[in-house]
Amino acid sequence: MPETGLRSAPRFSIIVPVFNVQGFLRACLNSLLAQDFADFEVIAVDDRSPDRSGEILAEYAARDPRVITVRHEENRGIGAARNTGVDRASGDYLLFLDSDDTLTPGSLRAMADRLAGAEDPDLLLFDHVRSYWWHEVKPSAARELLAAAGAEVFRPAERTEFLQMFAVVWNRAFRRDFFVDNGFRYTDGLYEDALMVYTTMLTAERAVCLDHACVEYRQRRHGNSMKTPGRKHFTIFEQYQRLFEFLDGRPDLDHLRPLFFERMVSHFLFTGARESRVPVGDRPEYFHRAAAMYRRHKPAGFTPPEDVDARQFQALERGSYRAFQALGLVNRTRESGRQRLRTAQGAMSRRAASVSYAMQRRRPLDPGLAVFSAYWNRTPSCNPLAVYEKAKELVPHLHGVWVVREDLVDTLPDGMDHVVVGTPRYWEVMARATYFVNNVNFADHLVKRPGQVHLQTHHGTPLKRMGIDQQKYPAAAKGMSMRKLLERADRWDLSVSSNQHSTEQWERVYPCGFESVDAGYPRNDVFFRTGSQEVLDIRARLGIAPGSTAVLYAPTVRDYQVGYVPRLDLEKITRALGPDVVLLVRTHYFYDQDPRLQQLQEQGALIDVSRHSSVEELCLAADALVTDYSSIMFDYAALDRPIINYADDWETYVRSRGVTFDLLSGRPGETPGVVATDEDELIEAFRSGRWNGTEAGELRAAFRARFCPWDDGHAAERVVRRTFLGAEDPSPAPLPLSERTVAPSPREAARRVEGAVLTGPAEHPSGRPDVELTG
Template sequence: MSEEVIGSAPRFSVIVPVYKVQGYLRECLDSVLSQDFADFEVIAVDDRSPDGCGAILDEYAARDTRVTAVHRAENGGIGQARNTGVERARGDYLLFLDSDDTFAPGAFRAMADRLAQTSDPEILLFDHVRTYWWDKVQPSASGELLAQTGTETFRPADHLESLNLFAVVWNRAFRRDFFTGNGFAFTDGVYEDALMVYTTMLTAETAGCLDQVCVEYRQRRQGNSMKTPGRTHFTIFEQYRRLFAFLDTRPDLDRVRPLMFERMVSHFLFTFARENRVTPADRPEFFHRAAAMYRYLEPAGFVVPAGLDGAKYQALRRGSYPAFQALKLVNGARVSGRDRLRKARRTLGKQAFQRFYQLQLRRPVDENLAVYSAYWNRTPACNPLAVYEKAKELAPHVHGVWVIRKGAEDTVPAGVDFVVANSPRYWEVMARAKYLINNVNFAGDIVKRPEQVHLQTHHGTPLKRMGIDQQKYPAAAKGMSMRKLLERADRWDLSLTSNQHSAEQWERVYPCAFRSLDAGYPRNDVYYRATAEDVLAIRDRLGIAPGRTAVLYAPTVRDYQAGYVPRMDLERVTRELGEDVVLLVRTHYFYGADPRLAELQERGALIDVSTYPVVEDLCLAADALITDYSSIMFDYANLDRPILTYADDWDVYVRSRGVTFDLLSGEPGETPGVIATNEDELIDAFRSGRWDGAEATALRAAFRARFCQWDDGHAAERVVRALFLGQGPTPAALPLAERTVAPSPRAAVAAVPGAVSVPTAEVSAADVELAG
């Protein structure tokens, strides 16, 4: 620990109120803990957040003594959470950071230096930038004003221009004895920042400025409470009543009242003009309450601004809502359902289908109809298929229909109802189905009706960067419209996750209004339900000779390469591994058939399983997995069998696609087993036995605990109960130690009478017990 932290009280207490920000919280905390000035404490207050925030805080607190995690028994709002943090604070200065924002590198060092130069003023103001999801960074309007002050201090009430700075508490540091000594506390409800800023600034005798950007203020596309319409925004009136009640106790500040009045009215008009704050139904009441406060609090001799702003003030003073509307002062015209439908019509394909689809959209939604699709309408598969099968058992009243691309009709199993994409019935079921289930996005021209419920199941845990993160990686985002991607993600109501890592990533990279469904991946249920007979039958179908160790090799796609390019000399590897090992090779589904693989298979060197329809079967048949960065590793980890990471191009992959964690770190929870960066290392891993040794086993256990968090064989049931039956995601996930996984091939041989034994390795007692 740095010498700077020696002493009974830290220089800074960073107070972070936390509620429903699991996709951003790690970045927020990391921005604090990575500061090069280390004399601080973090008091993170979990305001009874319903997601994984509390667990994240506990994780950080466990590994860094500077972090204190406080869990409130009841949700009290951001103001109460901040008050809780102040009560625990020991630092000389209080810093308030919202949990979806970040501190800029070097911020604390710059603050500490400026505080020393200004003899510890009661308030230190500093600069910020706004950051947007499309990577735009917008400077604040405060830079010039902050720079003019230099290292001088001032009394804010004597320098009224300082009161025009953005009225939030996170762009300033408060000396703790000043803050607590004057009894400042945050009030309930939104708009609490404005009240706190103005009362503290008008009370302070000394303030200083720092013109360095210290906070990166995230402009969230969705999820910001200030951009959620509703009655909560009426709290603004009470906050400004409190401000003027404060001014009533300070006759020495009468000269400030006109400015505070102007700030109040501007804030009312700003809030009123936004439909994402005040709903159309609430507008008349909001307007009249704002007008009443205007007339009640207007200072004698107040001069309204010139121009359009002045016209707004005059209309508000008169209290005439029709006159205000006539000025066209309400921003964001209401978009009726008819307008949305008209926009959707323009995006549809052929004229005949346009008219037909428009007709279907006017018909009632069928409460007992569900539409399924997987992998861009390829064939029934993955999580949607597992949900479909379980729904037939638990919710038979819901009829399921699959969307299939033209030409793939013969891949649909007998008895499964389906429609061909863009056929008349396709438009009908897409318009009328209550439930929409997909592991990718439905086509962009589909209109998501308010009555419909869209479940996005995804099709893997993200090691690689996804969603808006791909903007930084041109090879990955080539030809992709982020705007259209997010418009499609806006249709999601539920986002299915199998672990906390995925839940955090999806919320951050798809900044939309969906709710996370933490139920596990239904497609992985089979890993807990397959029997020894099932495992042996699959191996027989694949042509795996009895007694051979089957190794599944499943590399992922490379965005920086065109077509399938083998990452290893498959002929050499199979030869070096010996006759007892058979390699099952599965190329990514983006690639077509590869003639070289066909040739090697014909020669008996390997088995090409690239077109085998059920990847779960391949995993059950394999004694071990070799992969690189494919999400198959997370699913295979459920089986608790060896995983080898073959990463010959890690640096290139990281630069071209980006990753969410360091797969090659060798740290528990990040690396699933043996790492090989070339063929020699891979071959040696098998020859030496390291592929299934104690170290690899320990790494696999930690990896499984982190990424198989909610997979226990009951994921499909939880999804069906939550989606179709309204029962919530029940039953609760079993603890890892209580789950029974499908037997390994060795254990399956031991469990099935008459099965051919495995000569390459002895069957352990644990294998026999597992198979039973």
């Protein structure tokens, strides 16, 4: 709880502007709320973020009164969001934290102690570290400068070395009265930090330093506005013009003009040399704008310092773009990019089995051609198959072609068009298709052409760590190249999400430029479109005796083990549960068929469904699910049937693979039902009835609400309309949980069918009874 004491206002107001950061926002807020110094408020300003950041803010505000949310009715930019935060703030000091960065542990305590010891200076300058997506952390360039300052209190205008620190507002704290009384306001557009830093530093009378890395500055691979090219980067000229207008009103600071002039010109050169900021076509205009600023503000007698390239300064002063080009600065980053492209194309050419692929890519795209694949070119299944089937209905002109392994061609349904990897038609289809749909990644040799659209459907909700998070878990990464992984993910245009948890995880662990389609999982639509007789027919095909309780046991793969290692004595379990319970066992698809399971099946102890073509049918047939950490639990939760987690190696799994939340916590929304950590506990859970008791039901309801918010039978339609028909918002809107009609449980299905036989017509295929059924 906040350390309020006798204080009427918090010590810190932490202002967090929020826009399109749902994958990072929780980490930011958690880093604040976990601080051991609690006398603060968080002013989170939702700058009309188009993602679900606003929902995350509302969740945190409801949980902790220190989190105060403000929402802009229209997007106004980071400067305006910070101004809104300042207007709402009541703390002694203002901190500005970007919503994709985090505060390190103990930072607020260290700041508070330093400020108290210095009797509340105008500014506190503190250290930071840079955190990269490959999990490297680097110290800042100011570390030694801040350490050398010790306990000194100084006037920043008299200490020019501090004026050359990284010019951002999140590596310093501002006394609120100093900030407000001097009328400081953020301006519109990019590079507003530099203007604010310089003007506040030149105005402050008392500043101190803190030798503590308080902020972890996330170097995002994608999504940083500074790394998005466009004319918005021309705002840099307006910001520096404002700075020199400020200096015009302060003749006492004339001696600092050469310093700020050099900083301005160096900033212009740095920005203009990067294609990620100024596109090649805009560079001549950018150069001439920079040259005009150079001539307008050059101090008398200025000479470039020794540590810069004087030739670049001279070219700007002359206003000669041709001379500037001759220095090679403009072309340097472009040439390196071209070289990288040539290298990638050369490697692709060597991998491609047919020269015809390059020739086919010269032909126009076929707007009606779509390529589908699932699980590394296995038999059509999962989300891609559900999307394929719905596309045939809603987009009849679209022709879908499946990529399959040669040894699986015989498993395809009649009439399903397909290609085998490496064949001439394969290269033609991959070159000319407009749409690509997969639940994993397509092969590295695929070259994405302009106009092609890639839909990544995924194949599970991530309990385990995925993407760049796997770097911390060698057993999970197993030599995987993260750079290649992200290059494959760079091809994604759209990413299907089954719930908000997945959306946030995918955006964070795959830092690429895709758009999230919050639609639910298409493969789960069948759970809402299956009737009673169909449920019973599936059970009959599987060999489940009428009246039996079918328990689906579906464990996940263990990265720390080689091959399939049974976690349960299945013979003991089936014997203990008795003849009325039948165990359906499905091993992970990474494993080969297990001989012991086949033996137990022959003995009648269980049914081995490891090679059954549809996991969705297995879920519909089962009265309950026993799993460990498999993502099947999130899908099965949509059916609202009992889930039992057998977690005998939880701590080992967490250490070897990592998890995104504590499955065993027992908290609503995290644990889906009963948890067993050994075989005896599992047996007891069934014998006592706890597996289907009231407490388990309450946990299951909370878990379902969190992880099945969009699964309502229309997920495939939403995905198809967004991908192939260009709908801006996925439609139709998901039905509320209370209005969904899910497939009946096997016991209810039997009751309905028996009742229908007695009373007349059975039911609508959706599972909704058309007549009143009797017992």
